[in-house]
Amino acid sequence: MAELEPRSVGAVTPQKAGFLEPLILKGGKTLAAYELVYETYGTLNADRSNAVLVCHALSGGHHVAGFYAEDPRKVGWWDNMIGPGKAIDTERLFVIGVNNLGGCHGSTGPASIDRATGQPYGAGFPLVTCEDWVASQARLMDRLGIQTLAGVIGGSLGGMQALQWTISFPERIRHAFVIAAAPKLSTQNIAFNDVARQAIVSDPDFHGGNFYAHGKVPARGLKLARMLGHITYLSEDLLGEKFGRETKGEAYAFNYDVEFEIESYLRYQGDKFAQVFDANTYLIMTKALDYFDPAKEAGGDLAKALAPAKAGFFLASFSSDWRFPPARSRELVRALVAGKKRVTYAEIDAPHGHDAFLLDNAHYHKLVAAYVDNIAGEIGVGARSGPLVIGDTQLEEMKGYGGNT
Amino acid sequence: MSPSQQRYDFELISSWIPEGARVLDLGCGDGVLLAGLAATRNVKGYGVEIDPAGVLASLAHGVDVIQLDLETGLSAFGDNTFDFVILSQTLQAMKNTEKVLKEMLRVGREGIVTFPNFGYWKHRLDIAMGHMPVSKTLPYQWYDTPNIHLCTVKDFEDLCAKAGATILDERVITGGRQVNVLPNLFGDLAVFRFRGK
Numbered sequence: 315m316a317e318l319e320p321r322s323v324g325a326v327t328p329q330k331a332g333f334l335e336p337l338i339l340k341g342g343k344t345l346a347a348y349e350l351v352y353e354t355y356g357t358l359n360a361d362r363s364n365a366v367l368v369c370h371a372l373s374g375g376h377h378v379a380g381f382y383a384e385d386p387r388k389v390g391w392w393d394n395m396i397g398p399g400k401a402i403d404t405e406r407l408f409v410i411g412v413n414n415l416g417g418c419h420g421s422t423g424p425a426s427i428d429r430a431t432g433q434p435y436g437a438g439f440p441l442v443t444c445e446d447w448v449a450s451q452a453r454l455m456d457r458l459g460i461q462t463l464a465g466v467i468g469g470s471l472g473g474m475q476a477l478q479w480t481i482s483f484p485e486r487i488r489h490a491f492v493i494a495a496a497p498k499l500s501t502q503n504i505a506f507n508d509v510a511r512q513a514i515v516s517d518p519d520f521h522g523g524n525f526y527a528h529g530k531v532p533a534r535g536l537k538l539a540r541m542l543g544h545i546t547y548l549s550e551d552l553l554g555e556k557f558g559r560e561t562k563g564e565a566y567a568f569n570y571d572v573e574f575e576i577e578s579y580l581r582y583q584g585d586k587f588a589q590v591f592d593a594n595t596y597l598i599m600t601k602a603l604d605y606f607d608p609a610k611e612a613g614g615d616l617a618k619a620l621a622p623a624k625a626g627f628f629l630a631s632f633s634s635d636w637r638f639p640p641a642r643s644r645e646l647v648r649a650l651v652a653g654k655k656r657v658t659y660a661e662i663d664a665p666h667g668h669d670a671f672l673l674d675n676a677h678y679h680k681l682v683a684a685y686v687d688n689i690a691g692e693i694g695v696g697a698r699s700g701p702l703v704i705g706d707t708q709l710e711e712m713k714g715y716g717g718n719t
Numbered sequence: 720m721s722p723s724q725q726r727y728d729f730e731l732i733s734s735w736i737p738e739g740a741r742v743l744d745l746g747c748g749d750g751v752l753l754a755g756l757a758a759t760r761n762v763k764g765y766g767v768e769i770d771p772a773g774v775l776a777s778l779a780h781g782v783d784v785i786q787l788d789l790e791t792g793l794s795a796f797g798d799n800t801f802d803f804v805i806l807s808q809t810l811q812a813m814k815n816t817e818k819v820l821k822e823m824l825r826v827g828r829e830g831i832v833t834f835p836n837f838g839y840w841k842h843r844l845d846i847a848m849g850h851m852p853v854s855k856t857l858p859y860q861w862y863d864t865p866n867i868h869l870c871t872v873k874d875f876e877d878l879c880a881k882a883g884a885t886i887l888d889e890r891v892i893t894g895g896r897q898v899n900v901l902p903n904l905f906g907d908l909a910v911f912r913f914r915g916k
Contacts, residue, residue: 626783647785648795651765654741659785660774677771684778691781 351420356404369468375419378411424594437523537584549667746809750777838871
């Protein structure tokens with residue numbers, strides 16, 4: 315909770331940047347104009363060398379750290395990692411969180427008004443890819459006067475963007491933090507994504523993506539998509555430990571009402587998500603995940619795809635993550651080693667599944683902090699002013715802050 | 720390997736590594752060997768470590784460290800990608816001793832292995848007195864030792880022959896000094912340098 319967190323970046327205010335230069339997307343379409351909403355924490359130093367960009371995952375946004383003065387409970391989704399004295403130390407680094415194109419937290423997305431029609435884009439919003447996001451993020455860096463990023467950090471889909479940065483803009487990124495990610499989705503990952511999408515598009519309130527005009531929200535489909543996704547973010551052990559086979563009543567009810575605790579939990583999470591998230595954004599984000607495959611254009615050779623990269627890499631995976639298991643990170647390690655890239659890789663023992671990248675874990679945060687300290691030495695921003703501040707987010711949250719995948 | 724322990728083998732290993740070499744340090748512990756080599760000889764490469772504390776310490780020493788279990792092989796590394804592959808005081812704790820030796824020959828041009836010499840006279844004396852040896856290089860009791868494949872200088876020579884390794888140099892050290900007389904008897908720590916046939 316923000317009010318209890320002594321080492322928060324404090325109250326933050328989102329900002330917007332408008333871009334009139336058309337962005338040609340990988341899918342062939344063009345976004346004539348767009349806006350990106352972002353937040354910054356810390357101070358950009360005189361030689362503009364201490365900037366770190368945070369890329370979000372499927373459902374995250376630009377609100378990465380701190381809280382909003384008007385609603386102090388709205389704490390950023392990676393607040394345990396980013397702040398004064400924390401692993402990503404805002405006393406020395408200038409940290410930028412941005413909402414991706416196609417998102418629903420303020421950047422141009424399917425619910426935004428298309429200037430060409432005066433109506434929400436809806437189904438007309440073009441599919442965007444990691445490459446497109448990275449290109450748009452680079453333009454935001456131009457706007458902020460940042461030529462070279464000290465680092466780009468992300469977990470899951472965010473990690474994929476960090477990886478893409480090293481390929482798209484090798485001269486503009488010193489270090490990439492690729493956490494709980496994979497060089498491409500597995501068949502099973504894509505399968506899960508498609509079930510989620512089918513849940514959304516088959517909701518009668520979806521109206522082919524143009525539900526805004528009908529004053530409807532495909533909440534049932536979005537809820538199902540989130541319930542499914544949520545299962546994949548958590549480990550089987552953790553679910554079993556937390557909910558077991560516990561039921562509301564002592565005896566079975568022999569009906570289809572909510573009965574097992576896990577049903578209640580998932581439905582609650584699904585409902586909560588469906589109230590705040592945009593169904594079209596969910597579709598767009600899952601497709602961006604599916605399409606990510608940098609090796610594809612290099613004939614399936616990941617090392618070749620990564621050949622342009624000049625960055626140093628910090629890779630981490632989590633033992634119980636079955637969505638992007640350690641073996642997927644090891645594929646990346648192999649390709650980076652083959653290309654003689656600088657790489658550090660840690661396999662972190664954590665019971666929480668994929669969501670572990672968002673949760674408190676002293677060893678994990680110490681690793682990130684040690685890597686950050688090495689970067690700080692490189693860019694000459696000095697040492698940590700005090701001991702590392704490790705977050706104390708409680709596992710009971712287990713909600714992933716909307717940051718997962 | 721406890722980081723505080725003085726590592727006489729490091730000095731010798733360092734003297735063998737030329738400027739700018741590409742080095743893979745297997746079981747790199749806290750990474751001080753590679754950090755030293757990077758600082759003094761501009762060496763590039765990776766440390767491999769399984770212990771989380773070692774990974775963190777290596778990272779803190781500025782070493783590019785990869786957390787992997789050596790027992791599962793070195794499939795992350797391509798053939799002949801390193802000038803030197805080092806395995807210092809780790810061999811004796813490995814299950815697949817021969818396999819790791821062969822993997823070293825595959826990924827590196829040369830290999831360097833150091834291990835506590837079980838044939839050291841004090842170790843032999845302990846056995847003669849009816850006990851498992853406990854010494855500076857073998858600081859564990861028999862019931863809590865990670866060392867499962869102890870060997871003597873002669874044993875390792877035999878393994879090299881079997882695994883197809885040509886020994887380029889072998890030294891034994893006791894208390895930091897090189898031993899030239901009856902090394903398998905008076906040597907505490909063995910250091911081998913070899914390459915594939």
